[in-house]
Amino acid sequence: MADSPTDPPEPQVPAVAVGDLLPRLDRGEGVLLLDVRNDEEFESWKVEARCPVETVHVPYFDFIEDAEAAMARVPRGRDVVVLCAQGGSSEMVAGMLQEAGIPAANIEGGMIAYGVYLEPLRVPLAAAEAARFELWQVNRRGKACLSYVLVSGGEAVVVDPSRHVEWYEGFVAERRARVVRVLDTHVHADHVSGGPDLARRLGVPYFVAAGEGFELRQPVTPLGDGEVLRLGGREGVAIEVRAMSTPGHTPGSTSYLVGGCSLLTGDTLFVSSVGRPDLGGHVVEWGRALFETLNRRLADLPEGTVVLPAHYGGASEISEAGVVSERLGHLRRSVPEMRIATAEAFVEAVRGAIEDPPKAYAEIIRVNLGAPASEEQIAEWELGKNQCAAKHAAGA
Numbered sequence: 007m008a009d010s011p012t013d014p015p016e017p018q019v020p021a022v023a024v025g026d027l028l029p030r031l032d033r034g035e036g037v038l039l040l041d042v043r044n045d046e047e048f049e050s051w052k053v054e055a056r057c058p059v060e061t062v063h064v065p066y067f068d069f070i071e072d073a074e075a076a077m078a079r080v081p082r083g084r085d086v087v088v089l090c091a092q093g094g095s096s097e098m099v100a101g102m103l104q105e106a107g108i109p110a111a112n113i114e115g116g117m118i119a120y121g122v123y124l125e126p127l128r129v130p131l132a133a134a135e136a137a138r139f140e141l142w143q144v145n146r147r148g149k150a151c152l153s154y155v156l157v158s159g160g161e162a163v164v165v166d167p168s169r170h171v172e173w174y175e176g177f178v179a180e181r182r183a184r185v186v187r188v189l190d191t192h193v194h195a196d197h198v199s200g201g202p203d204l205a206r207r208l209g210v211p212y213f214v215a216a217g218e219g220f221e222l223r224q225p226v227t228p229l230g231d232g233e234v235l236r237l238g239g240r241e242g243v244a245i246e247v248r249a250m251s252t253p254g255h256t257p258g259s260t261s262y263l264v265g266g267c268s269l270l271t272g273d274t275l276f277v278s279s280v281g282r283p284d285l286g287g288h289v290v291e292w293g294r295a296l297f298e299t300l301n302r303r304l305a306d307l308p309e310g311t312v313v314l315p316a317h318y319g320g321a322s323e324i325s326e327a328g329v330v331s332e333r334l335g336h337l338r339r340s341v342p343e344m345r346i347a348t349a350e351a352f353v354e355a356v357r358g359a360i361e362d363p364p365k366a367y368a369e370i371i372r373v374n375l376g377a378p379a380s381e382e383q384i385a386e387w388e389l390g391k392n393q394c395a396a397k398h399a400a401g402a
């Protein structure tokens with residue numbers, strides 16, 4: 007039935023976008039997060055920020071069963087934002103709170119929006135490097151996944167892009183550059199790579215190495231160990247990206263040394279742990295390979311080399327500049343697994359530090375090797391923060 011002209015208009019529930027909310031949480035502005043997901047969803051995946059996020063958990067069904075009692079659990083006089091899985095239940099709860107005179111806003115898109123939000127941060131470089139190129143770390147906050155955009159002289163390389171490829175196209179266009187290569191450090195297990203799709207859309211070469219034992223059905227342009235890509239030469243500003251075979255997390259894992267000073271390590275080495283070598287079911291073999299990589303392959307790199315990984319574990323790993331990075335020399339001394347003397351002891355330590363990966367990881371690996379999957383399946387498999395490191399082993 008049509009509304010009569012005399013009916014009051016439906017009250018609008020204020021909405022806040024994830025991209026506007028996260029900076030406020032990062033600054034510790036005193037926002038109170040009211041999470042209305044069920045217990046299991048709440049326990050398995052939470053919103054995180056650079057400051058602790060003050061959260062109250064009152065499931066949506068509590069509001070349905072006894073709204074008054076549920077609302078009594080929401081502290082008064084606070085700036086409340088309401089969160090659910092997709093933004094629907096939270097909108098209803100925010101509306102109920104508003105009606106009861108409690109100011110509240112709905113987080114648009116809920117955890118789904120949080121899980122795909124991308125935040126670019128410029129990696130600080132020494133003056134000599136900054137004159138030649140810019141390097142951006144793109145933080146997929148909800149999954150703690152990091153991808154990279156390297157720009158020099160109007161050309162760009164994208165490394166480990168997530169599947170939201172339009173974002174990367176727009177970001178590179180804003181920098182007045184064009185993508186000339188797309189690279190993955192390895193066949194990811196925790197998220198579906200956007201690499202093949204981005205390369206296909208732009209008509210540029212794509213590279214990932216799956217390694218022995220995997221049938222890769224994605225078309226790739228091979229990039230051998232030690233091979234160098236030159237970037238930005240059109241405008242006389244050339245930098246080199248050197249591929250380094252760094253097996254262990256996966257047999258094909260490849261790191262990229264940018265400008266001789268910044269090392270994109272993928273899930274080989276993080277800023278407080280090392281990658282887990284168990285995801286293929288060969289923890290001893292892959293663990294030994296990872297030990298060799300960390301202790302021999304990376305041994306010649308200078309202490310000052312800046313390590314930029316593909317994942318992180320938590321806010322404590324983010325620098326004041328907002329970037330996840332650390333000097334290789336520091337990691338050699340501070341990461342416990344980097345101080346282990348023998349391959350046997352390393353494998354034992356790593357094996358003892360890892361838990362079973364989420365079941366969805368096997369599905370995601372299949373998709374990244376080239377198997378088809380629907381958008382709905384992928385979205386479901388990608389739910390949750392990465393479980394990637396090998397101490398709390400980061401790196402899937």
Ligand SMILES: [Fe+2]
Nearest residue numbers: 195273401402
């Ligand atoms: Fe990985």
